[in-house]
Amino acid sequence: MRIEFILKVKPGDILAKSIFSSDGKILLRAGVSLTLNYINRLKQLDVLYVYIEDKRLSDLDLEDIRLNELKVDTLKGVSTIVKKITLNDRVDIMDSLIKVEELMNYIIEFGDINKSLNDIKTHDNYTFVHSIDTGIMAAFLGINMGFERADIVNLGISATLHDLGKVKISKDMLNKSQGLSNVEYSEMKKHPIYGVDILRSNTDLSVKITDAILQHHERIDGTGYPFGLKGNEICINAKIISVCDVYDAISNDRSYRTKFNPKDSYELILAGSGKFFDEEVVKVFKDTFAVYQLGSCLKLSNGVEGYVIKQNKGFPDRPVVRVLYHGKDKKPIRFYEINLLENINLSVECVY
Template identity: 45%
Template sequence: MKLEIINRLEGNEVLGKNIFTNDGRVLLRAGTVLNNSYINKMRELGIFYVYVEDERLEDVEVEDENVSRLKQTTMECMSRMMKNITAVSDKKIMSDYQKIVDELIDYIATSADINKSLYDIQTNNNKTYVHSIDVCVMATFIGHAMKMDSYSVKELGLAAVMHDIGKAQLPKSLLEKEGNLTKEELNEFKEHPYIGANILKKNVRIPGTVVRAVLQHHERMDGKGYPYGLEGKSISKYARIITISDVYDTIANSGDYKKTFSPNDAYELILAGSGTIFDEEIVKVFRKSFSVYPLGCCVKLSNDVEGYVVRQNENFPDRPVIRVIYDTETRNDIEPYEIDLVESINLVVKSVV
């Protein structure tokens, strides 16, 4: 399977992963043949990349079916909760929701492969939910890598999946606005951590550590974040982890950033912000836990050859194994061959294609 930028689709490709609505229902099912009508509709929905089948890359597994099932169930619950925000204060409803989130977190922490757990397809309608769930997945991996106990990992995961709950009470026009926000709009947007924390406070069963993480997830290590301008270790550990996960997923999947899929830019931004925006020690864990280029992603190397990521090399997050399946100049198919960037030290990835 391969990850393909929407503008590279020509028609007749077979969709490799389901695309979901904002309430967890299947919008477009894996196995669907993508004609021009489907492709144009996906563009209208704000989709920038999809997974499609390719027999030359059939051994590349990009999805853990258990993770996908658990994410879908979590998305269904999130949709119900965001549409009826008063449900958060209901102990029974919130308890049932926490059990579903805990099941996802338990599986991520004990059995999941990070390389098969991220990069669900985001649309204009589902991106808030998909983003929150992927932030939860990333934060859980980081927390587990930091040797947190299982109770703390569950608290972290719950805070991560709820980190943007305050946006449910912001105007839809503000959240969907294209382009830069005015100063007044930006100030209104910056209220969402405070709003989210107040929503969660209404349920006495939600730990204060979770509420604090939601409140602080836009704080920065250098004190230039919001809403309170906290610095360093005065920001909760959960919030410091969520901040990294939030920024990475936002930049990697944001059409507003470069109108393309940009996991390498997101990765470099995290590393560049170490010690100023982000906690330096957590960035080190992030760097060891996540690869720069996802499986199935097409990249261009420094010799201008293009190929697809088929395997990751442990401890070398930016040097995967690339499979070349076509001639870069003519775009004609060739006999596939692989380049291991750990062994080919004279080559580097130049860009995502």
């Protein structure tokens, strides 16, 4: 399969990954032949890209059926929590947290970074998919930092629920396309407090979980919120969630800005090391995540275009790409591969 920008998708292309609503229902199932109506509807939902089946990349398997089931269950659980809070109903948070625990335990046992992230985000499901992706990213960092299983699960729960307090912020404010006023920004900065208040009033969670949620917008240099904590005043789980939250957020379009390109998103995290983000967390982040997704099309500095089929560990911006065609007319060729780690004279010009 390959990643294709929605503006380049053609009728007849076969969807390779299902697209879900905010409550876990399938909007469009993998295997469907995309029609012009489907494509236009995806554009209306602010879908930027989709996964398309491609026999030339059939060895690139990015699907994990069991993982998808667990993510859907978690999506439904988090969605239920938010709906009940919105209606001022009593929330059985522990029931939904069981789903998050199952997801985190699966990541610990069988997690494959290349198959675990990058679900399709729409304007409807963004908040929920962002929360789950942040939880999964945090779990992978916890694993690579040598955390115990129970600590990884707690970290994943905190990260998945990190933005729960935004349910108390008006949708108009959350979706505002212009900058927030000082009053609005002051209110927005309270969402970590709101989130912890909701959890404490509905269940008895450990301090490790609530502190991580409360502090996930704090910054190493003290410029964060809501309390302006700095350095070691911030718990390690909050430091991890901070990196994952920012990285996932800037990698996606929002109402108030367009997304960063993959290289800039990655570089922003590295540039914030020691100032906004914990240096050790950023170091592990660099050793864990790659710049370019498997299946994405890259234009190289020599003008050749190819699809990412493999990552080179320790070199996040130097993947292996498979070239399927030549020229502007994209004439098919007998494909070949370029390992950017072995071709240091080449660089990635853009994601194409």
